[in-house]
Amino acid sequence: MSARNILVINCGSSSIKFALVNEAQTTFPLQGLAERLGSPEAVIHWQFGDVKETLSLPGADHQVALGEILPLAQEAAGGRLSGIGHRVVHGGEHFTDARLIDESVIEGIRTSAQLAPLHNPAHLIGIAATMSLFPDLPQVSVFDTAFHQTMPPHAYRYAVPEFLYKEHGVRRYGFHGTSHRYVSKRAAEMAGLPVEDSAWLSAHLGNGCSTCAIVNGESRDTSMGLTPLEGLVMGTRSGDVDPNLHSYLERTLGWTIEQVDRMLNNDSGLKGLSGLSNDMRTLSEACLSGHPGAVLAFEVFCYRLAKSLAGMACALPRLNGLIFTGGIGENSAAVRERTVEHLKLFGFQLDAEANARCTRGLAGEIQAAGSPRVIVVPTNEERQIALDTLALLDA
Known part of the structure; x- marks a missing residue:
């Protein structure tokens, strides 16, 4: 055939x-x-x-x-x-x-x-x-949300009145599921481990960003929530902020909820912090020349990413490795290096040459000798969607 x-x-x-x-x-x-x-x-x-x-x-x-x-x-x-x-x-x-x-x-x-x-x-x-x-x-x-339907209630429920969940679906759903699923399978293959007996921390980093804890091929927790706004600092999205920010801005600036939502989704994140760009390539170049906004955006991005990954580890029974993927995760050696520096309690250390080499679609392990695995895995959501489609046609 x-x-x-x-x-x-x-x-x-x-x-x-x-x-x-x-x-x-x-x-x-x-x-x-x-x-x-x-x-x-x-x-x-x-x-x-x-x-x-x-x-x-x-x-x-x-x-x-x-x-x-x-x-x-x-x-x-x-x-x-x-x-x-x-x-x-x-x-x-x-x-x-x-x-x-x-x-x-x-x-x-x-x-x-x-x-x-x-x-x-x-x-x-x-x-x-x-x-x-x-x-x-x-x-x-x-x-995008299907992969995260294996999260247990203690990971996906918000601490709000139950009727909001039962009647209005207010809970954490998560996104980037197709990507997290694909790269965790590839990481297991690269490490010579069965997918059904592996545990990973995964960071999908692009204009949208999320982390995920993956155990035996299933999502156990993820950083995005009801909407893709929750979690990490992203290109133009704020990620986590104090929930009372909406009412504070309404009281002090007279902003409508639409104005606040637009600001948090379109004018925040790397763009808002730097005052320069939502593109990590532009910010990385600006960091080299000492642009204060770019330096701040880079540091906040990496720290919040490491903080999220450390939190995701609560969902793992063990750790086979850390995966970086997405446009930033696959190409920014500087983001990977700075993020791993914040995760020193996990024992991660990078091989500088291997880290610098893994860009432009090159997959590979980038950890130093004696460190837990750190793997760069180019995502391929289109191929995963095609594989899912073929599987249904075969069924």
């Missing part, structure tokens, strides 16, 4: 990230991004093999963009597209694994939209468009 092709789609509110995944190939035959959808600047960028292309689509919405993307995927797949896998940010408590999309799944995604108002409605638009264009093609939803 020839190797199968899965188109992976990740719809944002004004964007579509897409990749064609062939189960026998390590690289993607096709990948790209449609962005600024719904505006006069709407455009699709894609790479087909070694060729990069751009198509301007002024005013295009998701359906119009997908009408261009799907034929590209069919061409790249040689007309043999086996299915479509959709990334869905929030599955609430409805979904503990990937699901073949039908009306009940669509309703579950819609019900969870109140927990992810910027994400789930966009996913539904993408699902509706692909089902309209390819009604006979199997389609699967893979949920």
